[in-house]
Amino acid sequence: MACRDLPVLFGPSAVHQGDLTVLWAEWRGKKPEDELRGKVVWVTGASSGIGEELAYQLSKIGALLAISARREDELERVKNKCLQISSLSEKDILVLRLDLTDRSSHEAATNSVLKHFGKIDVLINNGGRSQRSLFVDTNLDVYSAIIELNYLGTISLTKHVLNHMIQRKKGKIVTVSSVMGIMGAPLATGYCASKHALQGFFNSLRTELTDYPEISIINICPGPVQSNIIQNVFTENLSKSIESAGDQSHKMPTTRCVRLTLVSVANDLKEAWISDNPYLAVCYLWQYAPTWAWWLMNRMGKKRIENFKSGVDADVSYSRKKK
Numbered sequence: 155m156a157c158r159d160l161p162v163l164f165g166p167s168a169v170h171q172g173d174l175t176v177l178w179a180e181w182r183g184k185k186p187e188d189e190l191r192g193k194v195v196w197v198t199g200a201s202s203g204i205g206e207e208l209a210y211q212l213s214k215i216g217a218l219l220a221i222s223a224r225r226e227d228e229l230e231r232v233k234n235k236c237l238q239i240s241s242l243s244e245k246d247i248l249v250l251r252l253d254l255t256d257r258s259s260h261e262a263a264t265n266s267v268l269k270h271f272g273k274i275d276v277l278i279n280n281g282g283r284s285q286r287s288l289f290v291d292t293n294l295d296v297y298s299a300i301i302e303l304n305y306l307g308t309i310s311l312t313k314h315v316l317n318h319m320i321q322r323k324k325g326k327i328v329t330v331s332s333v334m335g336i337m338g339a340p341l342a343t344g345y346c347a348s349k350h351a352l353q354g355f356f357n358s359l360r361t362e363l364t365d366y367p368e369i370s371i372i373n374i375c376p377g378p379v380q381s382n383i384i385q386n387v388f389t390e391n392l393s394k395s396i397e398s399a400g401d402q403s404h405k406m407p408t409t410r411c412v413r414l415t416l417v418s419v420a421n422d423l424k425e426a427w428i429s430d431n432p433y434l435a436v437c438y439l440w441q442y443a444p445t446w447a448w449w450l451m452n453r454m455g456k457k458r459i460e461n462f463k464s465g466v467d468a469d470v471s472y473s474r475k476k477k
């Protein structure tokens with residue numbers, strides 16, 4: 155690497171987006187266009203946010219898509235847009251209704267994708283919901299629902315798809331975890347627990363698959379990203395929605411998060427941190443100097459709770475584009 159290249163890695167725009175391995179992969183690594191064209195990719199939670207954008211970018215690359223979520227009409231909308239922006243044809247995109255919490259349906263859903271395409275090259279476990287409520291205020295049913303959806307729903311689908319990948323001895327299981335799978339933060343105790351559970355699960359599963367070097371387990375850890383995640387959060391009661399999601403424009407654009415996700419998939423990165431600062435820096439601290447991270451998070455966390463209680467987005471104080 156020449157000295158003139160250093161600003162690419164350490165310049166202000168780069169450090170705000172992903173860990174050094176992700177940025178290196180984007181700069182020097184394999185291109186999603188080369189690695190994913192013609193591959194069968196199944197994306198869960200494809201009806202909005204990160205999953206919807208994954209469908210768009212993958213369709214432009216020429217990947218064959220199975221797109222899943224609970225609302226079929228929204229999936230049809232996403233499919234139609236994919237067909238408009240790509241050279242894919244009708245049969246290249248399978249709309250498959252799927253409720254991650256309905257675990258008894260996951261085997262049949264997997265068989266439907268296999269029947270349509272004959273194989274699954276990549277599963278992207280993206281569907282999930284976050285949380286905005288303090289533990290002291292929150293009903294335990296909410297914790298059960300978060301674990302059922304984010305953790306058990308994800309590993310249930312993985313189990314069926316992995317059986318197929320083991321038969322083929324190849325495939326990629328990608329899970330959209332979160333920086334909250336690495337650190338802890340207030341207002342999200344259940345969400346953090348579910349993402350930590352996913353990290354622990356997939357890091358352990360990888361060690362059980364050493365006889366299958368062509369099966370990759372890839373954990374994606376985004377920081378705050380523009381999507382519908384806040385309007386869909388769990389609150390203190392299962393029946394209660396959040397009053398206002400607040401402005402989300404200070405967060406990382408969905409397009410950028412998804413591009414770096416696909417770079418991570420193309421390069422088989424085991425774990426990718428994709429975030430603006432300060433959350434990216436907190437990930438490094440949490441990993442290498444946890445005592446400092448705990449000290450810092452206590453201070454940031456207080457502001458997060460204040461923001462939430464005043465009706466603005468919890469993370470609004472830390473963005474470069476303060477609102």
Ligand SMILES: NC(=O)c1ccc[n+]([C@@H]2O[C@H](COP(=O)([O-])OP(=O)(O)OC[C@H]3O[C@@H](n4cnc5c(N)ncnc54)[C@H](O)[C@@H]3O)[C@@H](O)[C@H]2O)c1
Binds near residue numbers: 333378
């Ligand atoms: N946006 C962020 O700031 C952020 C940060 C880190 C991680 N993530 C993760 O990214 C993933 C996608 O979230 P997003 O930000 O795009 O939010 P989003 O709310 O826009 O999208 C979530 C998707 O999951 C689907 N989903 C929810 N419950 C489901 C169920 N029971 N069965 C099937 N699908 C279901 C929704 O229909 C939707 O398609 C989630 O796993 C989330 O935890 C998001």
